[in-house]
Amino acid sequence: MKTYPIPMVPGPVSVPRAILEAFAGNYGSADMETEFFELYDRTSAGLQQIMATANTVVLQSGEGMVVLWSALKNCLLPGDRVLSVATGLFGHGIAEMAATLGAEVRKVSLPDDRTISETGEIEEAIGAFKPKMITAVHCETPSGTLNPLADLGRLKKAYRVPLLYVDAVSSIGGTPVMTDDWNIDLCLGGAQKCLSAPPDMAFLSVSEEAWAVVEQVGYSGYDALQPFREIQKTHAFPYTPNWHGLAALHVGVESILAEGPAAVFERHDHVADICRRGLKDMGLSLFPAPGSISSPTVTAVYLPASTAWADFDGKLRRRGLVVGGSYGKLAGKIFRLGHMGSQADETLVRQALDVIDAAL
Numbered sequence: 001m002k003t004y005p006i007p008m009v010p011g012p013v014s015v016p017r018a019i020l021e022a023f024a025g026n027y028g029s030a031d032m033e034t035e036f037f038e039l040y041d042r043t044s045a046g047l048q049q050i051m052a053t054a055n056t057v058v059l060q061s062g063e064g065m066v067v068l069w070s071a072l073k074n075c076l077l078p079g080d081r082v083l084s085v086a087t088g089l090f091g092h093g094i095a096e097m098a099a100t101l102g103a104e105v106r107k108v109s110l111p112d113d114r115t116i117s118e119t120g121e122i123e124e125a126i127g128a129f130k131p132k133m134i135t136a137v138h139c140e141t142p143s144g145t146l147n148p149l150a151d152l153g154r155l156k157k158a159y160r161v162p163l164l165y166v167d168a169v170s171s172i173g174g175t176p177v178m179t180d181d182w183n184i185d186l187c188l189g190g191a192q193k194c195l196s197a198p199p200d201m202a203f204l205s206v207s208e209e210a211w212a213v214v215e216q217v218g219y220s221g222y223d224a225l226q227p228f229r230e231i232q233k234t235h236a237f238p239y240t241p242n243w244h245g246l247a248a249l250h251v252g253v254e255s256i257l258a259e260g261p262a263a264v265f266e267r268h269d270h271v272a273d274i275c276r277r278g279l280k281d282m283g284l285s286l287f288p289a290p291g292s293i294s295s296p297t298v299t300a301v302y303l304p305a306s307t308a309w310a311d312f313d314g315k316l317r318r319r320g321l322v323v324g325g326s327y328g329k330l331a332g333k334i335f336r337l338g339h340m341g342s343q344a345d346e347t348l349v350r351q352a353l354d355v356i357d358a359a360l
Helices: 017-022 034-051 065-073 089-100 120-129 150-158 208-217 243-259 261-281 309-318 346-359
Strands: 056-061 081-086 104-109 133-137 163-167 186-190 201-206 298-302 334-338
Touching (some): 017 243, 034 056, 034 186, 034 201, 034 243, 056 065, 056 243, 065 163, 081 089, 081 120, 089 104, 089 133, 104 120, 133 150, 163 208, 201 208, 201 243, 261 298, 261 346, 309 334, 309 346
Parallel strands (some): 081 104, 081 133, 133 163, 163 186
Antiparallel strands (some): 056 201, 186 201, 298 334
């Protein structure tokens, strides 16, 4: 099936009608029209509010991975040192990405069901390794966990690490992301999660310190950042701008601002609590370990004992519910419900719980 009555995949999420309608415009050539650049500015400013930052927010065409790569390519040279704080699949993946660019990578790793708590090992690694960049993931979607980052940001500042890179693709718009307070230089997001838009736009905030590194590195390519620093003056994109994608993203941004970010975050917390209480009442076990922080945007839960994922997934789909499995070493062991963006809806979550209960 292309669509399901109860969509609970942790991204791309179900796209609301108002955002779909933004694609209906027969837009002109974006780099020739002032209206496009005005929309770009409004969308960037709205994201600044949601991300709690005064830093420039750059909007790029492509799925969220485009900014994960962009921030690395624009800031790293072969031999640069990268300390990756890895608590799950994407944390380890970012370390591998940096290594492919020739960076010298060291990891501080935690089990996939844990989140950052004690920072002693991280601080020791920063002091000994002296990295140019620290990388971390705010919401590890495959694990359903949320890393607290304030202490990591304080360490970055105390040890004068030039760059803190954070993948917040699955958290921006669903829970507070305090970009400036946490000293994040490169905060990365995507349209298809809590902003409820299709997966064709991504964005990142860039601090003044990061801009200085970008200019020093001088990377040139599809995902180059330098052209965006003065995009309003030059109107010169490194590729054809995606006016349709920007229009859809703008509607997603404005919907969060209209509801109010605090109210949106409270809604995500409320729905996540309902989801987890319901699953526990069925006798299911949440994946995050006791003492770890579960993300308000996605819940990861162990499959019932002696249950094959393919069979369980089929039972849910036949009842109209689609959820996510997981990846890598977690494949076949856990499943995930994405209550983010348009899917952070109490009625939808209760429908999903009813289906899971019936399937069990």
